[in-house]
Amino acid sequence: MRQAVTSNDIIEMVRDAGLRPTRQRLSLARLLFSGGDRHVTAEQLHSESLGQGFSVSLATVYNTLHQFTTAGLLRELVVDAGRSYFDTNISAHHHLYFEDSGILRDVAGDNVAIGELPALPEGAKISRIDIIIRVKDCAPAA
Amino acid sequence: MRQAVTSNDIIEMVRDAGLRPTRQRLSLARLLFSGGDRHVTAEQLHSESLGQGFSVSLATVYNTLHQFTTAGLLRELVVDAGRSYFDTNISAHHHLYFEDSGILRDVAGDNVAIGELPALPEGAKISRIDIIIRVKDCAPAA
């Protein structure tokens, strides 16, 4: 597990991603990477940081999430039309999506085995395989 | 393959879905179901119908796509944040998504085997398993 707890870890992580360790990037990185694995939307992260008492603009949250994603620190996740989640767990794994509550949960990559794949066209490379197990939680959230 | 070619097939199909066979629903159904399998967005279907000379409002296209989806005639597909595709192939299968060109292609369901699944929480039911194989087509679309 790649988990950064100390301030130095965080600074290192951001710098290694080729990004200047600015106040806002560090604060966001701390929120993202110093707990367990998380699935967050931009809005969530934004209000979370406001709640913690440091203000970032929403635009910066979006910028940072994308920068972290292209740097390989995050993985973008498309489960719901019109809402992007970002996953701090970048190891091979899949997802359980509770449609009613909107909650996402990781499924260990080796819990799901993929058999033979179709032949790909010339020159194409698989960039990722997403498996989403959509679940209806029948029990009402009482 | 469930393919409706004659006008009567189309009318039947819409009526069986519990929907009135109105002019716009029939026209849209014809576009959707009388060729091979398709993956369309609302915008695509809308401009396609305008191109064919019959006008539908975009709102009606959205309404109809959703009605067909809940009736089980279509399957909604989330591959790209902020854009919904609708798939006329409702049999068990998965998808190849060409990230660069935005093209979607079906993968026969039995080409991909899923191994053991994680235990689900009490009362939860799997509604669907989506597998998306994301492909970078390295060859430029010359």
Next chain:
DNA sequence: ATTGTTTTTAGAATCATTCTAAAATGGCTT
């Protein structure tokens, strides 16, 4: 300090989608 580059920001702009309330249509019944 000065300069030049990178980042952040507020607010406007965009895009897909949904909503709204009104007009049109469809399917009865007579």
Next chain:
DNA sequence: AAGCCATTTTAGAATGATTCTAAAAACAAT
């Protein structure tokens, strides 16, 4: 065919997530 009521369609406004823009702030290097 005429009238009636429920269903559909529609144009346009509203929404919500995301991106863009141009200006201000922060940063790094001289």
